[in-house]
Amino acid sequence: MNAPQIVTLGCRMNIAESERMRAMLAGERDLVVVNSCAVTGEALRQTRQAIRRARRDHPQARLVVTGCAAEIDRASIGTMDEVDALVANAAKLDPRAWNVPGEAPAMPAARTRAFIAVQNGCDHACTFCVIPQGRGASRSLTVARVLEEVGQHCAAGAQEIVLTGVDLTSWGHDLPNAPRLGTLVQAILDTYPRLCRLRLSSMDGIEIDPLLFDLIAHEARVMPHLHLSLQHGADLILKRMKRRHSRADAVELVSRLKALRPGIAVGADLIAGFPTEDAGHHAENLAIIDALDIVHAHIFPYSPRPGTPAARMPQVAREVVKARAADLRARAAARRTAWLGSLVGETLPVLAERGGTGYAPNYAPVALPEGSTPGTIIDVTPSGLREGLLA
Template sequence: MAEALSFGCRLNAAESEAMRHLAERSGWAGALVVNTCAVTAEAEAQARQAIRRAARENPGRPILVTGCAAQIAPDTWAALPGVARVIGNGRKLDPMAWDAPPAPITVADPVVPAATAGTRAFLAVQQGCDHHCTFCVIPQGRGPSRGLPVAEAAREAAALAERHREIVLSGVDLASHPDLAGLIRAVLRAAPGLARLRLSSLDPAALDDRFWAVWAEEERLAPSLHLSIQHADDLVLKRMRRRHRHADLLALARRARDLRPGAALGGDLIAGFPTETEAQHAWLEAFIAEAGLAFLHVFPYSPRPGTPAARMPPTPVALRRDRAARLRAAGLRERARFLAGRLGAEEEVLMEGKGLGMTAHGAALRLSGAPDAPGTLLRARVTGTDGATLLGERV
């Protein structure tokens, strides 16, 4: 059986499961598919280490490499031990790329939906990015923005809802889908039995009035938003070439909670961006509590070759790591505060195995008593929290 290793975003996770099946159907039954990420140097290093380890532990096993890092520097990845083929991002979900001679690497092919098996499915509805943030190489790895047609997304969602209780709409820049609001409504109409629809990371600057109407009206849309924030200091945001500012983020947080009280907010943050001062970092750290960000993905800044930020005066590596740790600690404090606010509440929980499940807000909940099978949807009353996980009992 083919195996897939995925690094990076949820979109990669969705694609990796689809590629594993493609590899098996195309004569690569024993292959290892490695879906790389180029967001940070650490993500690239982890993928290289995984490839070298796989080649060392299982000599002769073919390794198929794809993803953003492989897209940007295919020759580098092709030279690693055990690598039989490098497949470009634009063709990695094309069956022909797996059993035919590899075509020239491209990133501008149409979006092809892909979903993982299990409790929840990830449905890719958008690819690429038209923005050029100074720290990011993703446009090089994923190409221009393009969206899956709404009707096709609805058909895919209807099929997935027959086997899954939750679907996550994913994309490189999901909020840039040409009709995200219409897509959400179409998916929910096409899958009336779907318990929960969740969204992957969203660009704060791209959320329009149509989106907020959907957010307010669609009860099966999970009451949680994960935002591509990156920073909260206006000068740093300008140097990042982001399209939002501090005031915009606070207004967004207020609007989200005014329309859906108790909504959970989270975001991606970069620590130690070039030129970031201690005061600017402190501003970002304070913003976590100010906006109530309970679920964070924190990345120490990683210079990406060829990007404008890589030419800016760098923040020392040790300081980047220290600031990242401080942001994570602030995020954990905010998560503990959010979870404490759920005490006594009844939650809809999607069980994932070993007594653990996830609430609609995206919080982990450990259920007392005998564990339920993964995919079980139940109601639980929150009886406690350990600061990172809710504790509950069946209602």
């Protein structure tokens, strides 16, 4: 092998960080990096699986693991025979951790969509979550640093910028004068008027500031796609999770946005089978999918993570957790299929990507006409659905 291989698992934060590692390590040879995830027990299993697969595919390469699993499950990951070394999550973007020169920032590779991690870490203490253990306290990139990265990606051909963070809406609280995320979004739009699309990754709805709300509701270049770190539809479970919003908060936020921007597509993270969840709580979790018109759902069966308060709470039987996750997925899939069907016959501006597909502003996946050029925005009028794609 020549160029380093980066294997990415988990969240959009990891995607953004992997791109920066790819640029930083471009001169290295015979290197495989597994940028791991440990948010759930299943994520840790997939990390181990990816490590073994990478070793089989590259038996002579140096295999290094970083990411949350390398932090949270350091002892067990470090003893795997396939692993040559670990790099701490906090050090993964530091050239010194990789023994590579770091005098100048590497130019990012050309991408139609670029992910920029503007915030890292988390100061909250949700009872189910190990991510603060893996990523530490919340910290923000400065506006100037973000604008520099956006400019680099735009110069490399990106048509869409995606802002990511572990707790994205907490961006700025540690900077002078504590700016809010809306200030950063406005600065990007003002500085780069030719940037076609700005998309926001998962957000805590209760932290959306007034300027950010206004931009999501009215600014055409901010994509009509809201993904909420919702986690559950029952107030008692939200309280036991130590979330800071209620069901009513989420319903009100989405209602206000849909009244101002009717085409906005809502996504959400939902956990099935949280400790103490009963049939009534599960019914409320199912109902929130319809109440918020969630069409981009990420469903997670609860798995206890070591050292978290939720792991000490009364657990729901595993077979019940799996069955409830299946219920949520089925409800979400039905909602999504109906939504995609409603877009048939509508002309959509689609950002073409490699592989013959692309995404509309509302993040609907679309099959492209043959010969479409990646990185261009193409008007497509789908006539039906094919394997989950508008086509």
